[in-house]
Amino acid sequence: MHSRYDARPALQDARPYHAAVMLPAALKAPQIHPELAAKARHSVQWLRDAVRDHVKVVYSSSLGPEAVVLTDLIWTEVPGIDILTLDTGRLPQETLELLARQEAFYGRRVRVVVPAAADVEKYVAAHGINGFYHSVEERQYCCHVRKVLPFRRAIQGYAAWVTGVRREQSVNRAQGAVIDKDQYGLAKISPLLDWTEAEVWTWILAKGLPYNVLHDRHYASIGCAPCTRAILPGQDQRAGRWWWETDDTRECGLHPGEPAR
Numbered sequence: 001m002h003s004r005y006d007a008r009p010a011l012q013d014a015r016p017y018h019a020a021v022m023l024p025a026a027l028k029a030p031q032i033h034p035e036l037a038a039k040a041r042h043s044v045q046w047l048r049d050a051v052r053d054h055v056k057v058v059y060s061s062s063l064g065p066e067a068v069v070l071t072d073l074i075w076t077e078v079p080g081i082d083i084l085t086l087d088t089g090r091l092p093q094e095t096l097e098l099l100a101r102q103e104a105f106y107g108r109r110v111r112v113v114v115p116a117a118a119d120v121e122k123y124v125a126a127h128g129i130n131g132f133y134h135s136v137e138e139r140q141y142c143c144h145v146r147k148v149l150p151f152r153r154a155i156q157g158y159a160a161w162v163t164g165v166r167r168e169q170s171v172n173r174a175q176g177a178v179i180d181k182d183q184y185g186l187a188k189i190s191p192l193l194d195w196t197e198a199e200v201w202t203w204i205l206a207k208g209l210p211y212n213v214l215h216d217r218h219y220a221s222i223g224c225a226p227c228t229r230a231i232l233p234g235q236d237q238r239a240g241r242w243w244w245e246t247d248d249t250r251e252c253g254l255h256p257g258e259p260a261r
């Protein structure tokens with residue numbers, strides 16, 4: 001029986017996570033087939049249209065697989081879109097290493113946004129350094145302080161932001177639109193909406209893009225270190241996030257009503 005403090009799953013799958021989402025032949029020799037190349041062209045067009053229509057466009061990278069693809073499309077095709085990422089102060093070292101590898105790969109710098117020190121100090125003083133394990137409310141407050149508030153601050157001045165959401169990820173997202181409005185009134189563009197998870201990984205592997213090495217240890221969705229663990233074969237992609245909570249509470253507030261990615 002695992003406690004909420006135990007970030008190791010009962011049995012860790014030795015295969016990379018993407019081995020479970022790709023066909024064996026595609027995994028062995030990943031190739032960008034014409035249908036995927038067409039999807040990528042459409043995604044780039046959505047991004048170009050966003051810049052044409054909104055001028056000030058930002059992408060908040062989660063550094064997950066979808067973020068690897070979007071960073072590639074943006075920095076190679078639509079470099080006018082700004083890219084930022086949230087460093088909550090509790091990210092795994094492997095995630096920060098991915099950031100450094102991406103910057104070396106493209107020769108560009110990602111804007112790193114951090115939470116306000118006073119907000120974090122207040123949270124830790126009231127709830128403890130690992131207060132997020134105590135209750136759903138304390139966990140959501142930590143996400144609010146370390147993710148939601150810095151994100152809101154960071155997107156001020158932008159007219160539109162890009163997300164990596166895909167239809168496959170949830171029932172809500174299945175009914176989403178590529179262009180939408182978020183809860184702050186900003187345009188929200190989701191150019192990967194119709195990509196499958198296998199296509200995301202095909203793009204990454206076929207192009208040899210840097211990705212988080214935790215995926216090689218069967219981590220699926222990766223967030224902060226103390227709140228993320230590898231999943232078991234056959235488990236839902238989100239099973240490794242806030243594993244001690246029930247499904248209906250497991251979101252971080254950046255996409256209200258939906259699971260965090």
Ligand code: SF4
Nearest residue numbers: 132142143146224227
């Ligand atoms: Fe805090 Fe965990 Fe949320 Fe990160 S994922 S902000 S550590 S509760």
